[in-house]
Amino acid sequence: MSSGHHELLVVTVNHETVPMKERERYSLDEIQVEALYKALHDNSIIEESLILNTCNRFELYFKTNEARNGRSVVYETLSSFYGIPLVELEAHAKTRGGQDAIKHLIEVSAGLRSQITGEAEIFGQVKNAYSKCQQLGGAGALINRMVQKGFQAAKLIRHSTPIGQGQINISNVAVDLSLKIFGSLDRVSALVIGTGEISEKTAKALRSRGTHNFGIASHSLERAESVAQEWGGTPHAVGELDSYLNGYDILISSTNVEEPLLTKPLLERLHPARKNRPLFLVDLGLPRNVESACQDLDNVYLYNLDDLAKIAQDNLSDRQATIHTSEKIASQKSDAIWQMLEKRGLVSSQ
Amino acid sequence: MSLFGLADREWIFLATVVFTVTTILGSYSTLKLHRKAGRPYTLSLVSFGWILQTIGLYERGLQYGGCPLANRFELVQFLVWSAIALYIFVGPAFRVSLLGMFTSGFASILSILSLGFDSWDSPSREPIFGLSPWIEMHAALALFSYGVFGILALTSSMYLLQSRSLKQKKMGGLFPYMPSIFELTHINLRLLVLGFCILSSSLAIGSVYWTQDIESVNTLKLGATIAVWLAYGVLLFLRNRETLSYKQYSWACIIIFTIALFSLDAVDSSSTPVAGAASISISSTHL
Numbered sequence: 001m002s003s004g005h006h007e008l009l010v011v012t013v014n015h016e017t018v019p020m021k022e023r024e025r026y027s028l029d030e031i032q033v034e035a036l037y038k039a040l041h042d043n044s045i046i047e048e049s050l051i052l053n054t055c056n057r058f059e060l061y062f063k064t065n066e067a068r069n070g071r072s073v074v075y076e077t078l079s080s081f082y083g084i085p086l087v088e089l090e091a092h093a094k095t096r097g098g099q100d101a102i103k104h105l106i107e108v109s110a111g112l113r114s115q116i117t118g119e120a121e122i123f124g125q126v127k128n129a130y131s132k133c134q135q136l137g138g139a140g141a142l143i144n145r146m147v148q149k150g151f152q153a154a155k156l157i158r159h160s161t162p163i164g165q166g167q168i169n170i171s172n173v174a175v176d177l178s179l180k181i182f183g184s185l186d187r188v189s190a191l192v193i194g195t196g197e198i199s200e201k202t203a204k205a206l207r208s209r210g211t212h213n214f215g216i217a218s219h220s221l222e223r224a225e226s227v228a229q230e231w232g233g234t235p236h237a238v239g240e241l242d243s244y245l246n247g248y249d250i251l252i253s254s255t256n257v258e259e260p261l262l263t264k265p266l267l268e269r270l271h272p273a274r275k276n277r278p279l280f281l282v283d284l285g286l287p288r289n290v291e292s293a294c295q296d297l298d299n300v301y302l303y304n305l306d307d308l309a310k311i312a313q314d315n316l317s318d319r320q321a322t323i324h325t326s327e328k329i330a331s332q333k334s335d336a337i338w339q340m341l342e343k344r345g346l347v348s349s350q
Numbered sequence: 351m352s353l354f355g356l357a358d359r360e361w362i363f364l365a366t367v368v369f370t371v372t373t374i375l376g377s378y379s380t381l382k383l384h385r386k387a388g389r390p391y392t393l394s395l396v397s398f399g400w401i402l403q404t405i406g407l408y409e410r411g412l413q414y415g416g417c418p419l420a421n422r423f424e425l426v427q428f429l430v431w432s433a434i435a436l437y438i439f440v441g442p443a444f445r446v447s448l449l450g451m452f453t454s455g456f457a458s459i460l461s462i463l464s465l466g467f468d469s470w471d472s473p474s475r476e477p478i479f480g481l482s483p484w485i486e487m488h489a490a491l492a493l494f495s496y497g498v499f500g501i502l503a504l505t506s507s508m509y510l511l512q513s514r515s516l517k518q519k520k521m522g523g524l525f526p527y528m529p530s531i532f533e534l535t536h537i538n539l540r541l542l543v544l545g546f547c548i549l550s551s552s553l554a555i556g557s558v559y560w561t562q563d564i565e566s567v568n569t570l571k572l573g574a575t576i577a578v579w580l581a582y583g584v585l586l587f588l589r590n591r592e593t594l595s596y597k598q599y600s601w602a603c604i605i606i607f608t609i610a611l612f613s614l615d616a617v618d619s620s621s622t623p624v625a626g627a628a629s630i631s632i633s634s635t636h637l
Contacts, residue, residue: 276596
């Protein structure tokens with residue numbers, strides 16, 4: 001679409017417009033962001049500007065008092081700032097104007113445009129970008145109104161649709177399931193067997209949600225001690241599993257074994273002493289570390305890598321299924337915001 | 351007799367409509383819109399229904415000059431009223447997601463049944479407690495404990511649903527909005543203790559009068575009451591000793607409550623007017 005008739009524009013370079021290799025060229029640090037704001041301020045036809053700079057996207061929202069030349073002036077400024085030829089920049093970036101720019105801001109803030117649909121981190125990033133913009137004097141009446149109303153619309157989307165519901169990575173799915181079993185993770189103890197990447201991530205995710213008491217088990221006690229020192233926790237030897245398993249509520253296992261470490265007869269023997277305390281088994285190992293028959297026992301909940309991956313995939317599909325509804329809300333809200341901005345004389349009619 | 355132009359059953363009918371609407375809205379919001387109806391909305395709706403029901407029961411009570419517990423309809427309504435009161439006044443402390451939706455569903459089913467069977471509201475309009483407020487207290491406490499056990503049956507069902515979803519790895523439906531199984535097991539224990547204490551107090555009051563006049567309570571009522579009390583007592587004992595698994599415990603809570611509901615028949619059939627009590631002539635108002 002032509003952006004020449006609009007006073008409000010957004011230039012965006014993101015995962016939808018260019019591959020990662022090219023996107024990296026647009027990444028800015030704090031000092032560079034300040035320098036870009038300064039370069040924009042020096043341009044008399046740019047009245048207001050907001051820079052959003054994350055690992056996956058560079059965006060510049062701006063208000064220009066010269067609708068005809070505003071876009072080309074900004075492209076030239078960016079081209080010279082980044083040292084990227086204008087032709088190349090025009091191929092990488094996409095411009096949206098007027099109400100579309102507002103809709104874009106709402107969609108980005110709500111996570112609809114994120115590479116991982118519905119992720120919540122972007123909302124905080126947009127907030128930080130806005131805060132920085134205010135500090136550096138980039139925001140005026142238009143940007144302030146647009147962003148504040150845009151945030152409200154993004155919040156509405158996140159609260160009224162399942163766009164952000166359900167975890168979509170395996171470690172967080174495991175943590176979510178732990179919460180569904182134990183409620184709070186403050187008093188929960190977790191035993192990690194094996195030191196694979198997913199185990200480590202899951203342990204970290206549990207720690208971030210309040211779990212303090214960890215056990216680290218390895219085939220050799222020396223290895224367990226060394227990992228326990230690094231991650232924090234009590235070291236154990238896998239060979240003595242039956243002597244300490246009852247002290248834990250969650251078991252995350254991803255070690256190399258030919259036969260399952262945990263069998264139903266072993267759990268049946270240990271089970272009475274648990275006195276109905278639930279046991280959450282997360283089997284991330286291949287071949288499996290936990291015999292599937294353990295699931296038959298009351299209060300035992302067993303999830304393997306496939307189960308967790310399927311839940312993550314289902315959650316992602318659910319989020320994607322709601323994109324259409326969310327976009328509709330974004331469209332309605334951007335329409336309302338645009339009309340409000342027009343009434344206040346902050347933008348000219350499209 | 352009517353209050354604000356409506357008869358007692360009409361107030362109760364309106365309350366039932368509110369409970370049913372709350373259940374439908376809650377289910378629609380959770381299952382279709384994939385978001386939990388906010389606790390303030392559910393609590394407000396259920397409280398509104400409860401107020402309407404209270405007016406209906408109050409109007410009925412005015413006709414007796416006491417608690418309206420004279421027939422099966424009134425027993426069920428009082429039980430529902432107790433369960434809802436517990437949800438409104440104690441429920442927020444439990445912080446159990448969807449408890450309001452489950453409680454309003456429970457209230458609608460029992461209320462619809464009690465309104466649907468005209469014979470349940472038999473026209474035996476006699477004061478049943480004679481002149482003793484203590485007997486009335488005994489009956490009211492017993493019914494209130496049934497309300498607590500009703501909520502216990504609901505939270506037990508929630509436990510079974512949640513545990514089954516976790517076992518079968520079915521993450522859809524109500525699963526994302528339900529409380530954790532750990533929270534549910536704790537709430538179940540608290541409800542069992544509460545219900546058992548209230549029922550025991552009720553029986554203690556009743557036994558004082560029973561020992562004075564053994565003939566005043568028929569064997570069926572006595573047997574049914576003691577059986578229910580014993581069943582919950584044994585369940586509490588086994589729960590404290592962790593002898594039953596939580597799954598068995600939850601099933602036991604549901605089964606005992608179902609049996610306890612049927613035992614109300616025994617209580618109802620024994621409700622004969624106390625000798626010497628004043629007879630009140632009341633015109634029965636049916637919808």
